Amino acid sequence: MDDPTLDPADWDGLRTSAHDLLDRALDRLQSARDGRVWTPMPEAMKSGLKAGLPGKGIAHDALADRLSDLMPYGVGNTHPRFFGWVHGAGNPGGVMAEIAAAAMNANLGGRDHGAIHVERQVLDWCCAMMGFPADSGGLIVSGTSMATIIALKAARDRRLDFTSRSKGVGGARLTGYASTQAHSCVARAFDMLGLGSDALRPVPCLGDFTMDLCALRQMIREDAEAGLTPFAVIGTAGSVNVGAIDDLAGLADIAATKDLWFHVDGAFGATAILSDPVRSRLRGMERADSLAFDFHKWLHVNYDAGCVLIRDRDAHLRAFSERPDYLAASTRGLAAGNPWPVEFGPELSRGFRALKIWAHLLEHGTEKLGAAITRNVEQARYLASRIGETPGLELLAPATLNIVCFRYAPVGAGDLDALNDAIVIELQESGVAAPSTTRIEGRLAIRVNLTNHRTTRPDLDLLLSEILRIGGWLSSN
Template sequence: MTDILPYPTGNQHPRFFGWVMGNGTITGMLADMLASGMNPHLAGYDQSASLIEKQVIAWLAELMGFPPESGGLLVSGATMANINGLTVARNSEVSALTDFDVREHGLGHPDAPRLAVYGSDQIHSWVYKACETMGMGRQAYRSIATDADWRIDIDAARTRIQADIDAGLHPFCLIATVGTVNTGAIDDMTAMRELADEFGMWLHVDGAFGSMAALAPEAADLVAGQELADSIAFDLHKWGYMPFEAACVLVRDGTSQTDTYGSEASYLNGMTGGIAVGITDFADRGLQLSRGFRALKVWMSLKEQGSDCLGQVIQQNIDQAAYLEELVRQRPQLEVLSGATLNIVCLRYVVEGMNDDALDQLNRDILVAVQESGAAVPSQGIINGRFAIRVCISNHRTTRDDLVILLDAITQEGRSAVSRGGE
């Protein structure tokens, strides 16, 4: 094997800290292979693979504190899970879209309400894709300012919602982020629930990676309250360490999910015998009809590792992030731009007397050099307008020594870049 290098994007490596990626497990790999070998079709019906997906969804609902009767679906990633939740929110009676049938008429109809959805300015870019795809346009997303800890400003959200109502808009959903992509910030869930109730709105949680902290023995408190949501989206291929692709959307009132996605096609009707006994459960909960057996890797991972083991490794990553912050604070050449709330630390290399614009460029160069050296892969972020080297630890292979190697590499590349600049 001379032409194909190992670590295609690097995320299996213990010093991969970029974006938010999972690392994959041997069990997950085996499960994917078996799933492809068996190759069942997961539209629904009462067959063994469907029963496994139902079991997995029930386990995940329990772990997230959602009621057993919740609806849910495994999808490819948190983007798709979030879009599913937001579409259900739009169509549901909770958001009071009762006098307009959006499925029948669409948002282009002259009587269609002008919809608005609210979340913080730290929200992930999926929301813009969702607003565009759902025909609401990007302007439907009302980006609300955050406080010093990058949590949504509740009073600012209330003011904006009221102003929109006064202007004739129809606010239908609040989105809380549990673990923002930049800094790992967690919105105040109790306040978000109260605000949603105040205006009769749906509360959706984007917990792409952060929601999984519910499994961590000490950190679970940080995400407490996410179970108050009407729907929640989270990945299993990030902080569940499973191979791509696997994510879940849970909906407290399962019928609102089938009311959104259910369809009637005679050729899909259940039969009284044969292999199409039952209903097309999963096809009626989301966009996909043909679906693969991604439930198997979730089932096998939970069976083999168990939620306690997953929780311990998640806790380990959170503790490692706190340790990394401590290490950065001990090095005078480095500066913390955002500390560890969950598993993310943003930092930069600093040089006395150098202005912020020059530091931005220097840190961009350092990031590229560290990645290209092969020492480690952090990624980039903008924190309070400044370029940051962003370290996200969602990696079960990382040890504390790896964090020291990372900082050594950043410091060394920083020193080299400065000396090259001075030549």
């Protein structure tokens, strides 16, 4: 082959196909409110995907068709009646940042280039938004799962005088504390870091699903007396099941008294600091040693985009930094600009996800982003109130933030768990709405999560009327 470069032989062809695909992508986004929420990929298309490793390439117009054909088969989170799990609804303007990022093809592991400066600016904004000191450590990551691992590694290593980096955790019997409602990514981080998920103690909750601080104090005392080493307490700002916010100021006090690292899992809840009515409920978050949160949830940056902030920047750096010969630092040239981002996390190759965050904050500004959050909180209150006044529906937890857990429970119905599970599947498969399920005190709940800037009250009305219709139909068959 004479010219094995991967640049197109026909630039005009690429240009035409890319513009054509861009129009189809924008058409898709412009009609995000229409049609079905979730459309399973047809079997014929699944089999069409299956093919041997391609030896020869295809033309750009054919590639545009292949890509465009996939677009209708998303998870549904761009639709106003997607209420499942905690998904952001995305941002049409985000396509612009992706175009620029693709052209730059930057690796943000390190070195001195424009993308690094953009990420630093985004981190400055994160500190400002969350009330962290401007000289905190931080890193843009894929999401809260990774942010939590990074934060708790810094906590682990600082407690062990950073000898754990070379010597391992060995016989150190570190223990951490999070509520029974904490997200599984916290226990997973304990597992990843070699501490074991049992070292994360599940602290009972009060009736409002927030951590019982009296129980926490007692558990810390008992563990210390048993010769263990309590090292971290993890507060939840927006629990995954019901959206509960722990008493973060109370946790900050306990952490200060007991010399614990105070981490906050604010995956979606932390960003509610932009909402005027919610802000005060997050008081204490700004005192955390570390904070993990996502941009792709309640701020609607396209997947994936999260952040970790660590107050003790030196500990953050000491938990990750190493510079072998082939990554040597310099004060001049391309290898300048120390420290490099790779010194704040486990990844050496890092795409330019900071760009879409930067562009998103520029495009919308915090006021509009906060207003969208406020609207979701008001919608949750509205939905809970409608459930409360509707016979046959039962609220299973207080809807204090953006999540409403309830069930269809008409008098005389049989197995409510099976019935409500069937209702949710029917809702999803009919394409009308997509809540998910969870269990609240053992009972299966229809779980409606509102992190969706496209949702309106009529969407919620339709959801309830469909639940009653499907529930009635399933009960009578």
